[in-house]
Amino acid sequence: MEQKIAEFITDLVLYSGILPALVGLFNTRQLRNNQKAILLLVLLSIATEVAVYWIAYNSGLHNIVFYLFTIAEFTLLAYVFTQNWERNDKTKVAWIAIIFFTLFVLLDMLYLSGIEQFNSYSTSVEALLLIGFALSFFYITLRELKIKYLEREPLFWISTGVLLYFASSLFIFLFTNTVNASMEALFIIWGIHGIFRILLNIFYSIALWIRVPG
């Protein structure tokens, strides 16, 4: 039963990624740089899901695709959030964070979680860093008070989606390798993760739907 529900949700995650992709592609000309980065992220997400299905179908090591996607996801979201900062050295900070994180993912792949297991450590660190970035958007918004209508700001929807998804999934990322022994538990927690991923895709769709004037 749990397996069927989990499989249904996993399928739904794949289809839910199509929604922001279609919205983004439909609005491509009107998108700002941070929205274009999200569109690219959504397209990469779909490609990753397809690649994982294909590799898993052919009995290959599909976890390597997750490692690569984690690096790409962090790089794009780090770019999106740091571009909102007023600091002069924002690009430098973004690059330092990306390089540090990429090295950590390599460390996780080679020594910590390993290639045969889910990239638990790198996704957990990614979640913590992106929660920090999302909170930085809220802090800057409250300090500067430049955005009056939050619902018209794509970065608000991106930050809200990222905060909800990564905060909720943090414990799943951290302990998923611990509960690998039971398929039943695995289906439950990845089913829950799938719901949050669908929610994230909905928030991305809204962020890509908004047309920012100028």
Place this chain on the structure above:
Amino acid sequence: MDQSSGVDTTLPLILLGVIGMLLLALAIIVFFIVYQRRLFAQQDQIRGMEAAYQKDLLESTIAAQEVERKRVATDLHDGVGSILSAIRLYVAQFATTERSDDFQELITETKDMVDTAIEQTRGIAHNLLPTTLDRFGVLRALHDLCQRIQKLNGLDVHFHTDQPYTFTKQQDLAIYRIIQELLNNTLKHAQASTITLHFEQHPTALHIRYSDNGQGMNPTEIQALSTGLGFKSIETRVNLINGTLEVTSEKGQGIQVTITLPSREILDIT
């Protein structure tokens, strides 16, 4: 350890963590939205108050200008105007009066009236803008003004400055008008016998202290004063020179006014 029992204990903990983190994230988002709305509401309120204050000041300035124009018009009409009318009548008599002692007297009276008209014209001009202020600055102009008040109204006016400050023309005029207004208030309402005016340099600011030993005011009267035209004009001018104003008074204790002007606003302090 049995695998299934390990899962049994881990799964609820993970679910608890997921729910906890989800609630925390939701709380942060709700707090952010509510706080952002509240900050904007506060900002709008402050802007509204500032706009109302500016409108109030503008209305007061316009009203003060009208009062000043009315005063000048009255001075011209009742003073210089009536003297000039009298001079015209006297001059008209020149043609009909024989050149005798009466004629000489007529000429003397006419000359006296011309002198009075000149004197009154100077007075009006001085009230509008003293030449001393333009030539020698506010300190000298205030010194002259204090001396004149002491002479004409019989009050003890003590004026003291610890340094020969130099101000911009705009500051000169603003400070002069502020002190002039304070002196007018004291003369009209305070029934004071002594007025003191001190310019004192403090580490970061110049303090202009004005006080009298008049009947003073209770809090209700201070409130009424702060909404009056004269006080609004003082407030506007203090704002104009980036200063701050503090008024304290008690019944029977006179009034104490301190105008604080940041040192960086002053052209020269020796």
